[in-house]
Amino acid sequence: MSISQEWPAARVRETYIDYFKKNGHTFGMNHLFKLRLLLRLQKVPSSSVVPHSDPSLLFANAGMNQYKSIFLGTVEPSSDFASLKRAVNSQKCIRAGGKHNDLDDVGKDSYHHTFFEMMGNWSFGDYFKKEAIHYAWDLLTKVYGLDPSRLYVTYFEGDESSGVKPDLEAKDLWRSVGVEDDHILTGDMKDNFWEMGDQGPCGPCSEVHYDRIGGRNAASLVNQDDPNVLEIWNLVFIQYNREPDRSLKPLPNQHIDTGLGYERLVSVLQDKPSNYDTDVFTPLFKRIQEVTGKKEYQGKFGDEDTDGLDTAYRVVADHVRMLTFAISDGAVPNNEGRGYVVRRVLRRGARYARKYFDAEIGTFFSKLLPTVVQQMGDMFPEIKKKESDLLEILDEEEEAFSKTLDRGEKQFEVFAKKAEDSNSKKLHGQKVWKLYDTYGFPVDLTRIMAEEKGLSIDDNEFEDARLQAKEASKGVKKAATDQLKLDVHATAKLDEANDISKTDDDAKFERGNTTAVIKRVYNGQFLGSTKDIQEGDQLGLLLDKTNFYAEQGGQEFDTGKIIIDGKAEFEVQDVQMYGGKYVLHIGYMKEGTLSTGDEVICEYDELRRWPIRNNHTGTHILNFALREVLGDAIEQKGSLVAPEKLRFDFSHRAPVSDSELERIEDISTKYIRQNCMVYSKEIPLATAHQIQGVRAVFGEKYPDPVRVVSVGVDLDLEDLKPDDLKWKEVSVEFCGGTHVAKTGDIRDLVIVEENGIAKGIRRIIAVTGEDAHAVQRTARKFAERLDLLEKKSPGPVKEQDIKTTQADLNGLSVSAITKTKLKDHLGKIVKAQLEEQKAQQKAEAKKALDTVNEYFTAHPGAKTLVVKVPINANAKAISDAIKTVQSKRKDKTVYLMAADSGAEGGKIIHSCFVSEEANKKGLQASEWTSSIASIVGGKAGGKGSSSLGNGTNPEKIDEAVEAATKYLEKFSL
The missing domain is CATH 2.40.30.130 (Elongation Factor Tu (Ef-tu); domain 3)
Structure with a gap:
């Protein structure tokens, strides 16, 4: 059996995860975490490669991203993460934009990828260096069977300027597991000290490197960019916090964060010189060869790859993996942020496919997609679920680019020829901007094309050209x-x-x-x-x-x-x-x-037309569903088909109920899922009017012949029998608009709004395609937010969160049906909060009164009491207690205070009652509380013998108690 057969890629990943699961690590996270933690049977997907809740990241670029809140100490106490101690995962990562960008290196070497997997094991305040080092060495040498003589480890050499000593503990631990001294090396701040950012958790790390050659001492080649001596694993010992002043302070809890490169480890275990020679990539190479008919992948690099074909193999295989995972996790191609990174990668890959494989652009990547799904769908089931959507989006993007690719390449050749003739060896930034703005060529794609000609581009010139164009367009883009x-x-x-x-x-x-x-x-x-x-x-x-x-x-x-x-x-x-x-x-x-x-x-603009087509056919399907649910009497009163939404006005006397909306959406969804063909034909007007159930706008003048659009039934004039009742079972309308080829292109239809716009006229607004998926994702995230809100302990923080959530929900663009359900859920949370508040109010009022009664029972001769009541700043509880003193202990002078503890934006409540005896000595209730208000902030006031105040500085309550007590001394009380 060959090494490749012994260690197929899937087994490498499975072995890693199983090893750490056996050692008490949770694999992934989900809502069943607590139950599964007990059973040790967890199996859930990697976190999304698109960190929707972390705007600081374009994409997840390391395995630790999903655990960032734990390291930073910002984890929600009621979430599953709060109780997590050990974890293991193989995280989907993308490095194709922003700070971490490997895009330009892909294809040129054996190990850079825009998409890769980072296997990791984590400890959150549980085990530390000893166990992490033992696990790493045991797994690599005993389980995977790697030759210890080919492994080299590094530890942090220390840094005087940071005041951090050498990590001799790690050195000794590596020695204790059997690593020879000449295989234990030092590393500096760059290589062996890991930091999350300018501030936050950080610490020294130990890297594990592997020598592909063997039979030598390769210590001098470690961290020298030698392709045969590569880092495979990094163990980070998070034990410090980088403070705002750049100093380092020890953390109260120590954590382990490791990252093991999956593709690199597979290449090591399969004894291959390149990640691309393993079965992570070979099935894709085979599929590319089948689709294009080109010669098989040879594994050549640099000057040896004379025709550039092997480089193109690597680029295309890498890019289709990146596109699959980015799009399936919600990074839809567009012109901004993450979406533009995805668009750049697709266009870059499409040009490689066209130039080196002579492939027809429009459906190229979608022909490769099933191979990616087959390879990785078991580990990452989300790509199986989204396969049809992925096919649609990839084709849509390719088709849009195909319209300008030929012409853009020709224009590039003109620009390149001028640059060559002028001996400048540089493509001017103005020309690079022209290729971007007119032909949709991303800058990095133009850079590749320029390099092929021995030309360079000037990024500053490009940026100047972009800004000039932006300024120039301001004056002309009027209405x-x-x-x-x-x-x-x-x-x-x-x-x-x-x-x-x-x-x-x-x-x-x-x-x-x-x-x-x-x-x-x-x-x-x-x-x-x-x-x-x-x-x-x-x-x-x-x-x-x-x-x-x-x-x-x-x-x-x-x-x-x-x-x-x-x-x-x-x-x-x-x-x-x-x-x-x-x-x-x-x-x-x-x-x-x-x-x-x-x-x-x-x-x-194909990318604008595409959603318009979706929305127009979606409008026809919605019209059909309305007729099915509300009856034939409804008539179309107006419509709007735009890229971002569809709007449909119709006659109906009453609001459409939630149950009716649900049925309308359900019928629409089933129609779309049937993937019916959409037919159109010009038919004599008289004949068309005879079609049973045909929809037309009342009073509209139609041409003769009229264009008829049918969803699901062919409009063959020879077989067309207008009075055939089958037409009532499908959508058929007079229409001159643009439509999809088949209903599956629409993917989904979601009603986001239903309301009345005039007497007897209702309006529905809906979204389709990716916009529908976007609102569904928004709804799911908001539902998760409500789940967390529900788990929060009652108090001022939860009360404020409820108010914020209510405001956000009102402005939320989601399914109208789902919005009702979300409002119902929030309503239950609000009701529970009110009941909790009432119960808390009652309990706190009793505690305040008990505080007074217990004191005077224990001190029957006492005439005064100034006390901090052990409750939150509950005005009613304090006020009720003072009223009771006023009615039942008129001879006592009492000052009660209560403050919120640990709550941002907390407050303090204080109130007093002055007895008749104390009043005769000159003590005034309003003056007493005013003196305390000057300490705790806020206002105070009252009439007669009692006064009430509230303050904004709850942390000063002890100072306030002391001041109120001293105030009594003025009156000999």
Whole structure:
């Protein structure tokens, strides 16, 4: 049996986790943690690679991220983490942006990855160095069977400037488990002192390195970037806290945080020279070879990889893994933050696939995805659940990029040729910005292309170009539609022109770019030639044909670009139809000039169109579901189909109940899950009106023939029998909008709002696709927040949290049905809190009164009492106790105080009663409490023999008691 067969990748991970589970470590965390901790049968997924609750991180980049709150001491006391002592996991990690970014190195060497697994074991105030070192050595040498002579360990050498001594304890412990002295090495602050950040928990660490070669002493090669002597494990001993003044203070609890590189360990156990030669990657290489038909992966690097194909294998395999896990955990491709990192990685990988594998871009990554799911879906079941969504998103992103990839590469070649001819060996930042802004090329992708040509790029020049473009656009991105509208005179002029006919917009139903000819240019003053049009000018372009969708039928207009590559770029901000014939593209000249007769490329924004398609078909399905639940009498009264939502107005006398909304959502969801094909066809108007159940807007004038859209049943005119009752079982409508190819593309439909907008008119707002998933994630996180809130102990902190949560819930954009359930849940929490408050109030009132009674019972001759009552700052309890003194112990002078303890924003309540005897000696209740208010803050006041005050400095209660007691001495009491 070969080493690879003995240690397949899955077994390596399983062995690690099982080893630590046998040694009392919890594997992962979930809501059944406490029960499973007792049973030692825990098996839950790694935490999300997208740290939604930690804005300081783009992605989880180390195994400790999910335990950060424990190390920082901010863990919620009622959460499962609060009782966690030992843990083991294999954490999904991404290093492709921000501070930790390995993207540029991927493919060039044998061990850098954007996505990788970090196996780790943790101790939270439980075991420390001795056990951690024993576990590491025992697992590596006894369980995995690694040759001890090939292993080298490091320990912290100390640092005088930080006042930290050498970690001789770790050195001695490594020696005690059997490591030879010449294999125990020192390391400095850079290599052997780990810190979470500028402040916070930190400590020395010990690394374990492995020599792939063996039969030699490789101590001099440790931490020297030798590919054959690599770090595989780091044991961090968290024992200090880095204070704001940069000093180090010992922590009250000592922790263990370790990280063992999964891919590296697999390569060691399988005796492979590269992570990419293991079965972590070989199944993906095989699939890439099957899809592309290229020669098999050879494992060549650098100059040996003469055709760049092996580098491309590594890049594509790495990137599809990263995309799979980032998107499945909620990092949807977009133009900001995490989403842009995902988009960059996808476009970078797509270009590699195109250039080196001659692959057709549009469905490339989705062909590789099933292999990733098959390999890793058992360990990370979330990618199995999200597979269909992943396929959809990957195809969507690739398709959008494919529209500009060819043209962008051609434009790059023009720029590169000019740079080569000028002998500058540098691609100017303005050109890099052009490739980014016009063709969607991320900067790092352009950098790779430049390096292939022996060129460099200047990041500062790029940034200057970006800022200049941003400033320039501020002045021109006005509401173009307010200034550029074809009035009746302009339309009449077009009708009279011999060379102008109806704009051919059939291509709006297709995908991809369209070539067209400019027929007229309109600037608000004239219709005609544009030789004097300058950059920044606002225009309206009339073309002979277009693939842009003009706003109509409730569907929003497309945006995008009209381009002559390398010469001119017109940014389309709005598209409107005039006279039922002429499509006007409204926007501004971004670069160059345009004239009538120019042949241009029409490129609508696919990433904006995609959700619009989802929402439009979703509107049809919603309309059908409404009819099923509320009856045939409902009529459409208006609609809006936008990228971020759909809005549907309909006639209905009463509000739609929660149960009805639930049924409407359920019918819509089932329709979507059937993955029905969506058909469209132009049909004679008279025939179309005969279709049973066909939906049309009352009073709307439709063309003849009319376009009919059917969801699930083909509109074959030969078989079409309009009076066939089967049409009532599906959605069929008159519609001129754009739609998905199949309902599964929509993925989900969630109703987020239902309300009345006029007498007898209701409105539903819903979201589909990734927006639907986003609101579902938001709802789940809010439900978890309510669960934690419910577990909190009663008191001022919980009371304030309830108020904050109520405000947040009111503004929450989630499913309307779910929002009702969340409100009900919060209502139960509020009710329980009120009941707890009443019970606490009653108990505290009794305790306050008992304090008074017990004192005077024990001291029958006493006339005065100043005391801190052992309750929270409960005004009613203190006030009730003072009233009782006033009615039953009129001869006593009493001052009661109570303060919140340990609560941020806490307060103090104080009140007094002055007996008639004390009053005759000059003691005034209001003056007494006013003197205390000057100490504890706040206000105080009252009439006659009693006075009440509240303060904002509860920590000064002892000082206040002492002052109130001394105050009595003035009156010989």
